[in-house]
Amino acid sequence: SQTIHQWPATLVQPVGSPLSLECTVEGTSNPNLYWYRQAAGRGLQLLFYSVGIGQISSEVPQNLSASRPQDRQFILSSKKLLLSDSGFYLCAWDQGRRTNEQFFGPGTRLTVL
Amino acid sequence: AQTVTQSQPEMSVQEAETVTLSCTYDTSESDYYLFWYKQPPSRQMILVIRQEAYKQQNATENRFSVNFQKAAKSFSLKISDSQLGDAAMYFCAYRSGNTGNQFYFGTGTSLTVIP
Numbered sequence: 001s002q003t004i005h006q007w008p009a010t011l012v013q014p015v016g017s018p019l020s021l022e023c024t025v026e027g028t029s030n031p032n033l034y035w036y037r038q039a040a041g042r043g044l045q046l047l048f049y050s051v052g053i054g055q056i057s058s059e060v061p062q063n064l065s066a067s068r069p070q071d072r073q074f075i076l077s078s079k080k081l082l083l084s085d086s087g088f089y090l091c092a093w094d095q096g097r098r099t100n101e102q103f104f105g106p107g108t109r110l111t112v113l
Numbered sequence: 114a115q116t117v118t119q120s121q122p123e124m125s126v127q128e129a130e131t132v133t134l135s136c137t138y139d140t141s142e143s144d145y146y147l148f149w150y151k152q153p154p155s156r157q158m159i160l161v162i163r164q165e166a167y168k169q170q171n172a173t174e175n176r177f178s179v180n181f182q183k184a185a186k187s188f189s190l191k192i193s194d195s196q197l198g199d200a201a202m203y204f205c206a207y208r209s210g211n212t213g214n215q216f217y218f219g220t221g222t223s224l225t226v227i228p
Contacts, residue, residue: 032214043119043204043220051214059215088156094214101148102216104158 002027006091006105013112019064019078021108023091026072031093033074034102035066038088050074051096086112115140117207119219126195127227133180134190134222136205144210147181147188152221153201161203164188166210192224200226 003026013019025031032051036044046059048066056066063082067075074091091105116139126132138147149161164172164181171179176196180189192199205219 034215044216044218046215049214090158092158096214101160101163107156 002093002103004091004093004103004105006089006108008108009106010109011111013081013110015083015112016080019076019081019085019110021076021089021091021110023074023076023105024072025093028072028093028095030071030096032096033068034092034094035074035076036090036092038090038107040087044090048076081112083112086110115142115207115209115217117205117217117219119203119205119222121222122220123223123225125225125227126192126199128195128197130195131191131193132195132224134192134203134205134224136188136190136219138186138188138205138207138217140186140207140209142209142211146208146210147179148206148208148216149177149179149188149190150204150206150218151199151201152204153198158204162190195226197226197228200224 005024034049035047037047038044048058050056050068053068064078089108092102094100094102118137121135145166147164151159151161162172162174162177164179171181176193178191202221202223204221207217
């Protein structure tokens with residue numbers, strides 16, 4: 001069966017520090033991968049998605065970047081965190097067929113102080 | 114981009130009663146898919162139910178059912194015999210059947226179940 005992992009689960013970082021959040025998927029190949037941010041009391045905002053290694057699409061211009069160095073690995077990064085980067089970050093995957101649901105990881109809670 | 118609207122930020126229901134969560138969406142497409150996700154306090158997103166736009170029959174999963182009104186672009190979720198474990202944030206989501214890969218999510222409805 002497929003599983004999706006995210007780490008770390010929680011992170012507290014000072015403003016201006018770098019960021020690296022990792023997401024890995026097991027039990028499937030060539031998945032579509034997604035990064036979402038969920039601010040308190042709000043919905044999910046799609047940040048990036050990837051349909052293959054090295055292929056990244058950005059939905060919202062921001063302080064963050066994403067990379068996909070391996071088929072089942074998706075990394076969210078920042079060189080200098082802002083206060084506004086605080087939130088709950090969710091990684092998700094699907095098989096690309098329109099009928100399929102997205103499967104979500106457990107999320108990372110990021111607090112920027 | 115498509116928009117998904119959930120006009121009820123919060124809802125409450127008595128245990129064992131029925132509650133309906135509303136969702137509307139805006140699209141010019143005819144082929145698309147709709148989903149309801151549940152996010153309990155653990156924050157793990159779980160699929161509740163899905164509906165293909167080409168199907169006229171409303172989807173049903175045990176105590177969960179939808180009222181899909183394609184012309185009105187409405188996709189409400191009905192929870193019957195509500196249980197304490199149903200307490201969660203519920204998100205409505207849209208996915209195009211033709212273009213793009215992304216899901217579009219509503220802002221969510223927080224459901225409280227009163228014992």
